[in-house]
Amino acid sequence: MSGTTLTDWLRSRDDEALAAVLRARPDLATPRPADTAVLATRATTRASVARAAEGLDTFTLAVLDALLAAGADQAPVPVADLTARLGATPAQVAAAVERMRSLALAWGPDDAVALPPAAREAAGPAAALGRPKPDLDGVDVPGLLAGLPEDERKVLDALAGSRPVGRTRDAAEVLPLERARTPIQRLLARGLLTRVDAETVELPAQVGAALRGTLAGGSAVSAEEPALRTTHRKVALVDSTAGGAALELVRRTEALIRLWSAEPAPVLKSGGLGVRDVKRVAKATELPENEAVLLVEVAVAASLVADSESASSPEWVPTQHADLWLAGGPANRWSTLAAAWLDLPRLPGLGGLRDAKDKILAPLSDDLRRPIAPVERLRVLDVLAALPPGTAVTDPDDVAALLAWRAPRRGGRLRDEVVRWALAEATTLGVVALGALSGPGRVLVAEGAAAAAKRMTDALPEPVDHVLVQADLTVVAPGPLEPHLAALIDEVADVESAGSATVYRVSETSIRRALDAGRSAADLHELFKTRSKTPVPQSLEYLVDDVARRHGRLRGGSTTSFLRCDDPALIAEVLANPVAAGAQLRRIAPTVLVSPLPLLEILDDLRAAGFAPVAEGTDGEVVDLRAAGRRVQAPARALRRAVARTPGPEQLLDMVQAMRAGDRAADSRRGRAVSARPSGAAGTADTLALLQEAARAGRRVWIGLVDAHGVASQRVVAPTRVGGGILEGTDPDSDDLRRFPLHRITSAALVEEG
Template sequence: MPSLQSFNAWLAHCPEPRLRAILNTRRDLLRRDAANTQRIAGAAGTRAGVARGLESLDTGALQLACALAVRSRVTPVVSFDELPAGLDPRAFDTLADTALIWPAGAESQDSAEPASMRWRIQSEAVSLLPTSARDQSNPPAWLHAEPPRAPVMAPVSQAIARNAQAGAAAQVVGDIVALVREVAARPASQLVKGGIGKRDLMSYASRTGAGAHRSVLLLELAGRLGLLGVGGPDADPVWLPTNVFESFAAGDRAAAYARVVEAWLALPVEVGQVVAGRDGTGAVVHALSSLGHSPTSPFSGFPISQPVMPLTRYLLLTDLDALGARGGFAAAAAAIVEDFTWHHPLLPSADEPVLTEILAEAEYLGLVTTPLARPDSFGLTPVGVRLAAHLAGAMPRSGNPLPFDLERLTVPQGWTDLVAGLLPPLERTVVLQSDLTAVATGPLEPTVATALERVADVETRGQGTVFRFTEASLRRGLEDGLSAADVLALIAGAADGPLVPTLEFLIEETAARMHRVRLAPARSVIVVDDPDDLTQIVNEPILLTAGIEQLTSTVATARVSQERLAELLAAADIHTLGAQSEHTTTLPAPITAVAPIKRRSLRVGDRELSDFEAALLTERATGTPGTPAAPVTVADRLREASATGAEVVLETVSHTGEVSQLRLYPTAVTAGRVRGLRVRGHRGAAPAPLRAGAAGLSEVSLPLARIRSVRPAGEPGGTTPNPSAKGTEK
């Protein structure tokens, strides 16, 4: 067997440039209270440490890591000429700097070409990567992917980019306000598991004309902005606007747009999954169901350490900037997806439908745009370029190998002033047309838009809005308590000119067909203008359960609530006018301010890195080169023995609490278990060859939780206790 060295031993005497590269790349392994290579090596060999290193690799480096892991199942020492052809030898340096591989021999080989050296790989990589025969028979797409080709850029005029970002900034805030007002008009019951049901969602999508995907996005943004909350009676809680909604709707549009963009960046859900009703793990999801708790990853697959969807949006914006899809150029969506999946192959959201949906959302928000006649190409708008550059510079370097921090997903300074200069002035009037439509030539002032939406349907939203008056829309206003005179006055106040005769006629006819039946604000009092109308109501079979009692020729009472009586009258095709006075309103849902969580971290910051490096180099210089301190945990000791081929003595605890000993040559420590060759009746030097079936050796697999202590064979003391071992006696 060739001479071996563990990662712990190599890190203790590796060349200083390589050590500095590891410290700068793997800042997640460093702690201010542990400036020694032993702790760094132990953290790098854990499952979480290896997973964080792997998730930062691009496809080329990941293909090399996977090939090394597959070969290490046969032999712990791997050279480049043993690997499949077509791999990039330059990725050896990337893997070494990420603390995933190290030179196998005890002698220093760092001065040689990486492709000519013998390497070892962290054992946890074997279980995290597709290394088994079953995995290899159905390999992931990245395993045989080719490097992406340079995309062909399509030109985007500056005028189109400016109009796109200005129109989006004006529209998205208005769309959110309109949808929240629709929720206020028709509150949706909260589901038992939280969120809004599919029927209510489709109702909102139909009434606003936004479609299912856009409605889900708007609802989730409104929820994250604190504009929607749960209120109403405890027996039947419903979703309602919160007490901050009106200030948001009437506040500064540029500031509101900035809040919307920040909410989108941090949104934890994938819109397509919410529309479908299930996420990538098979769990049932609904709109707004992620509010109130920390949602789990919406995707199965590789265990990414960061929130998947916020990370994906951040990476997609910054990758577009790096790809050159900015400053008047756009790349095809297929090329963007190909480039993204090459650089982030283990990200479970690196899938064409998901990335295409995010690009569509970013276009809706005005962060990207498409050139004329090329709707399949996307490029960053000027505000998108500024946001991408800000995010790339804001992410910390002291976190994971892939720099990302959810709390730093913010817009840059001066963003509000930049957006304010793009927004067109608000319109306060609309142009009435003979086809029963009203056209706003620009974004409407919120109070005017809200008033018109009470009596008209919105046909088109955008920088301008088209309202259409129909019998159903006018009836909605009349049922809401307005009289025909109120409706005429409302429209006249918003019109830039006289009322159209056809519209006046429609309003009067609609009011006349509603039989002039009025519901008084008192509990179920019916007031009619014509005694014949009350006679019809009293004799209507559907209304027998209402317990109607006639008081006069035009007044009657009922034993049911006003809302229930209105439903029964509608079922009898008797339309009613709402109460003009004391019109009941639903109180807004309260919003609870959550105190920010203060976290204390032992991570090494940018300012502390030089001092940490100096302390670590001093620790290495004062110790014996190549002989680091003994590992302090069972897993570390087993990894050390596995890396060097050493024999250890384990104390294990059975499920009944019985303690026993066994001698073992560990071969791998992965996924919370140790695999190795158990020694039976053998003393002295290890048998050759060291494999299952050799004299006195048999293969075993043990959970680490059952190991109470471990010590090198031949040493009476020096045991390493495992405080988490099940059944340990106290």
């Protein structure tokens, strides 16, 4: 049965269908195909066919195998022949064939469907089929398979799941069924195996296709994707839970920045972050180690942390971009982290695992890099996005099974693990909550980070302007605090537990920290009095006054450094302490000590010895000498957004129009022709003369072009004006005016009319 070629079939499709092919198979659009013949050639290459087949679902792959078994890569076959082989309805098979047509993997009408020759080669060992056996044409092969003994079925399943050719000594001769003793001999006698030689058997294509249409247990491959077990959650509950997770993510990222500002983590010689530093991050952020790995990976991806790239001792250091991030609101800070995770070309879930050589895969190292990760992550979220808002998936394995059915050839050995990791990470980031895609997460996937930040603002609880001071010296924030109040509370208290209500602990150390920053006892009393909705306990007032009474009695300055005190007895006590020798202190007055060491170093030594000194400025006021933390410049490559390479709808339609023009040019009958010569001038003059002649005579011309990217194409135009380095002409079919630079025209020919 003869059929149409792929080129002719593509030419017969409408513009929208061709644009859909280019959209579904973007490798065909780069560089721009000059005409449909070029498009057809690219679409039938082994690499392109294999890439397109990776996106086929399980049932469509079974249909592809059945077409190959019927020899559709050699001659067109009718779709009706596949129904009995697959045990599916005609509508299901027709839908699968139409899916392949939409990808240009198959073409032709239902009574003559063809496949490219590369389909068999690109299918790989698991989809390879043996040669058809004429004796099995028209035979109910699935019926024969249904009654086979278990040992014979195992042999056929093994050949169907790998290469269709096997080596065996049982193929020495084909015996009658009553004399056959081994499974191989019985299968040869039944005609379900083909003897190649004395030691080789082959699985016939008809048997292989029938086996591919059934699972190992004998049940038919479902034409319907697996169902998800779901439950319904209140949308408000999902969003509020996501908001809580977002606040926790932001808080822990702040803790990471503070940790590495004060004490950056070293970069391993092989790249990445060491086990000890992962444990240190986990302890500082109160996270399990696997979530700590996710935190550092996202922080680096968001350009909040970077490798200092020091020649001697490189370290992971917060960037200047971290300061801008810290100044933003919670919703904007969350959206920065969530967008970085969504585009992260790495698998944080691999961190801490071991490879095939028992080597630990270090976080932030190249071992975790997987360029396909963002695509797989988005596939998982798309499953949840297709569900109504508030619909939660009860079991992550259901999502893994669904995606495995949709694309069984994708993902490799970590396919199901990637799905579980993606869902767990999305939950940690607040993109998913309670098993459902949150409102901000849905907007993030559909519209991007900026819109997601606005949506997260609605999901976050309203900031509160008060706290609840308890008698046990704890301060409870009943919600997220206003930024200014949060900064004040962070200064005077330490976080004890976080959640929807954050609990802070006030201690002597935290009060001293606030006093070191320049706050007075009166400032702290005023803070608690005006911002607490509960009475301030006397124990807290006494603690503040007691610490303040002892705080700052020693005053330091620079001589390089000096210490002064109104109490000579305290000066004498300092000089008598062993710390005085290490700090090289000497008395220059009854109330003044000086040292050649930096003041900050002396103050740290005195505090460690139990004293409570402070630094003072030239005006006698307390100053804060604490380091703000190290910073490095954020890498420009990290801040640069990825540019989408998939052509847009207008670009695709423009490609289709250019291909149509190329088809018309290829079909035109050409007369007198000229082409540019290597020397340039004479050829250009000849081309110009021919174009001017065509413009005067009102004749159409065929022109060959090379665009700025070096891609050749051809068109037929009706020249209207030639001059100024430009050819102006109309498209014969659409009458659209086109302009072509003369230096891009490589050849031209008059079109013979009639």
